[in-house]
Amino acid sequence: MSSSAQKYDVFQAIADPTRREVLKLLAHKELPISEITSHFPMSRTAIAKHLHILSEANLVSGQKVGREKRYHLKPETFQELKDWLSYYDQFWSNKLSMLKFVVENDGEDSRSNKETD
Amino acid sequence: MSSSAQKYDVFQAIADPTRREVLKLLAHKELPISEITSHFPMSRTAIAKHLHILSEANLVSGQKVGREKRYHLKPETFQELKDWLSYYDQFWSNKLSMLKFVVENDGEDSRSNKETD
């Protein structure tokens, strides 16, 4: 599949508030560009660009139906994001258990700096 | 300080590849700016800016220790992202894709050390 020089990745795609709104709209129902546009205070061209970016990031995909093109979400890519996030889970659980350890042992570890944050 | 007019949100913060690398570094160990910088082909000032953005997005926080300032991750904000993502689950939970997640995370939290970004 596309290993092509993707200009936009998932992270950049969801960085823009308008694009996140578009995703939210498409969650409920697949929609053509002009209908999506009607929900925003900007031109259809602008929305088309946003959809292009979302599409390159594989967050949405469009299928032509007659003269319109209907866009819908692509679940797989949301999963990519979840995977990225879950990478960090291991560190937090470690951190939490370590904190618990420190507390239970009255913080006698010499090298540890306790954070008040 | 908690009511600042946040210029950068979490989504923008993680949009940049360098910043995601920084997060990855900080996952293992809290670090001062200069040490973080040593992992990148750019100036300390540039990294400082990235840290400022990550900090504004509440993904990291820094504490001064002597003349250095050590940065560490803030788990709560990662949770925010998870929440945003989980909103979409309802729309495709019946369909596919969650299956993939379950399978890939089968081994519980022992040594799943996937390379992320």
Added chain:
DNA sequence: TTGACATGACACCAAAAGGTTTTATATAAT
């Protein structure tokens, strides 16, 4: 065939993002 509709593709522009270098300030060590 003609006209309306839905979209795609350009060219253009202002503002923001991501980097640089320089200057300043606080702490540590000799």
Added chain:
DNA sequence: ATTATATAAAACCTTTTGGTGTCATGTCAA
């Protein structure tokens, strides 16, 4: 007290981003 270290802050520059408007193309309906 002086010097070296660690960071902060400001001015500046270039590329990218997010928007605009205009024109071209493809499809449906009279």
